[in-house]
Amino acid sequence: MAEIKSEKWKKINKSKKERPEIQEYKDWEELSPIPISLPIKGSMGETGDWRTFRPVIKEDCNKCGICWMYCPEGVIIRKEDGSFEIDLKYCKGCGICAKECPTNNIEMLRESDIKDG
Ligand code: SF4
Numbered sequence: 184m185a186e187i188k189s190e191k192w193k194k195i196n197k198s199k200k201e202r203p204e205i206q207e208y209k210d211w212e213e214l215s216p217i218p219i220s221l222p223i224k225g226s227m228g229e230t231g232d233w234r235t236f237r238p239v240i241k242e243d244c245n246k247c248g249i250c251w252m253y254c255p256e257g258v259i260i261r262k263e264d265g266s267f268e269i270d271l272k273y274c275k276g277c278g279i280c281a282k283e284c285p286t287n288n289i290e291m292l293r294e295s296d297i298k299d300g
């Protein structure tokens with residue numbers, strides 16, 4: 184189990200009754216670890232097989248992690264250098280990451296317009 188680093192979150196997690204009405208955090212690193220189920224291959228194949236739009240992270244990404252936090256599939260991966268990459272095998276192309284990116288650094292490209300793929 185991942186260790187909770189934030190002192191504030193340790194306190195928040197302690198008891199439901201002690202939770203404040205408003206929970207503030209300054210960046211994604213303060214978020215408490217939560218269990219998520221990652222996508223797997225289904226009867227229609229891997230999610231990336233039927234995606235219509237592909238998210239592409241552009242060069243000016245500031246590594247804030249907002250896209251990682253919002254992706255409902257958990258397919259945005261943080262690399263060792265702090266940058267993020269998208270697992271296109273299971274990204275469903277919903278565009279939430281692009282919508283939430285505060286610096287507009289995720290472009291949604293139509294799959295049929297991409298040569299490699
Ligand atoms: S398009 Fe949707 S599924 Fe794909 S990385 Fe962005 S938020 Fe996640």
Ligand code: SF4
Pocket residue numbers: 240241243244245246247248249250251267283284285286287288289
């Ligand atoms: S939300 Fe945008 S700027 Fe932040 S890590 Fe993701 S792509 Fe980069």
